Structure formats: structure tokens, C-alpha cells
Amino acid sequence: MAISTEDSASTVFPLADPALRVAPSLLAADFSQLHEQVRAVEEAGASVLHLDVMDGHFVPNMSFGAPVITSLRKTTKMFFDVHLMIEEPVRYAESFVKAGCDLVTFHIEVTDDPAAVVRHIRDLGAFVGVSLNPTTPASSIESILDDLDLVLVMSVWPGFGGQKFIVDVLPKVRELRDRLKPHQRLEIDGGIDMNTIGDAAAAGVDTFVAGTAVFGQPDPPRAMLELQRVARESSQREAV
Numbered sequence: 001m002a003i004s005t006e007d008s009a010s011t012v013f014p015l016a017d018p019a020l021r022v023a024p025s026l027l028a029a030d031f032s033q034l035h036e037q038v039r040a041v042e043e044a045g046a047s048v049l050h051l052d053v054m055d056g057h058f059v060p061n062m063s064f065g066a067p068v069i070t071s072l073r074k075t076t077k078m079f080f081d082v083h084l085m086i087e088e089p090v091r092y093a094e095s096f097v098k099a100g101c102d103l104v105t106f107h108i109e110v111t112d113d114p115a116a117v118v119r120h121i122r123d124l125g126a127f128v129g130v131s132l133n134p135t136t137p138a139s140s141i142e143s144i145l146d147d148l149d150l151v152l153v154m155s156v157w158p159g160f161g162g163q164k165f166i167v168d169v170l171p172k173v174r175e176l177r178d179r180l181k182p183h184q185r186l187e188i189d190g191g192i193d194m195n196t197i198g199d200a201a202a203a204g205v206d207t208f209v210a211g212t213a214v215f216g217q218p219d220p221p222r223a224m225l226e227l228q229r230v231a232r233e234s235s236q237r238e239a240v
Helices: 006-012 031-043 066-073 089-099 114-123 138-147 167-179 197-203 220-239
Strands: 021-024 048-054 079-085 103-107 127-132 150-154 185-189 207-210
Touching: 021 048, 021 220, 031 066, 031 220, 066 079, 066 089, 079 089, 079 127, 089 103, 089 114, 103 114, 103 150, 114 127, 114 138, 127 138, 127 185, 138 167, 150 167, 167 185, 167 197, 197 207, 197 220, 207 220
Parallel strands: 021 207, 048 079, 079 103, 103 127, 127 150, 150 185, 185 207
Antiparallel strands: none
């Protein structure tokens, strides 16, 4: 049975407003100054923090786990957007929800029953997103599209930071933008910087994950605001 979110998400989902948002990616932060850097971007206006979790299986690298998120949750009110780059999202989703994650995104490539994963995450009390690798077609999420709060398009191959933006994903972004309802967010992750965020915004993305382009800069808050400015200007030109 479909789990329609159209009625409830428009009033409950904190990201239902289709504003343009840059979501700084924690993976690129200086972990010796983690709380300070997160506080700085939050004070500059960031409302979403992107959390990349890797298991060393679905992707070759490993990152942080639930304990780091639990610690961080105590110091910020930002919306925690966790991206599970792992083979068993059903097995581990609960620990991340308990750690304070608001939205859990899983990869469509790891399951033959995505509706069951969606149900499981909703039963845990979290919002739900699904991610597609660069060559995974939009049609792969057809059966659950109406049940999602967010769709994440990978514009690099997951598992490594600092990769070049894959421009070939933009037609898929446009296809998804045309299919999503106003309360559903369209996010992109990978290679987002001052040179690529404009093209992503013009294609219809509204939520931009940025790691090195924010936390890798001398002044992360200013870098984030500049990215938002470029995205906003590009989106406005496209709308004319």
C-alpha cells in the first residue's frame, strides 16, 4: 500500500517550502573543530546539515557513525539529513534516527523492495529520501516516488570527496523535477561548487549538498552564502 505524504508533508515536513538551500556536508568539515564549524554555518543561515554515512561495502570508504551524530545533535537545531551509503539501510536506520537524524536517505541500488525500506523508516518516525547513483535511471524509483520527501541525485560516484561534477545527470534532474510535487525536495550531491551550482539550480535542484566548497574554504559561512547567491540568481534567470 502506498504511503502518501502529500497531505501531511506540506504541513509537517520542515523542508516542504521549496526554497533554495545549501546543505553543508559534515564529511568535509575539520573534525578537530566540528562543533565550531557547524555552529558557524548555522549562524550564517544554514538550516540543513548533510551527513554522509559509509559502510566500506556499498562504497569502499568508511566515515562516521551514530555516536558522532548523537554528540552533534546536542549542539545544533539544524535539520539532520543523513545519506546512508550502506548495503543494509533497514538494519541500521534505527540507530541514526535515535541519534537525532530527521530524514534518512537510502540508495535504491541496495534493495529489491524499496517500499519496505520506506515503510520501515517512516515507522521509525523519520522523513524519507532515496538516492540514485549517476547512471541509475529515474524510472528505478517509479514505484515509490509519491511516498518520498526527498530525492537525492548523485552527481559523482558515492564514496569519495572532491570528484568532478558529472554533467550527464542533469537530464535526469529535469525529469525528476517535472515529476515531483511541490512539497518534495530535489537534492544533488557531488562536485557542487561555484562553477556547477548554477547549472544544477537551472535544472531544477532546490537542495545542494556542498562539502569542500563550504568547509574546505577559508571562510565557510561566506562560501555557503556565495553558493546560495549563485544558485538563486541562476534559478531566477531560468524562471524568466
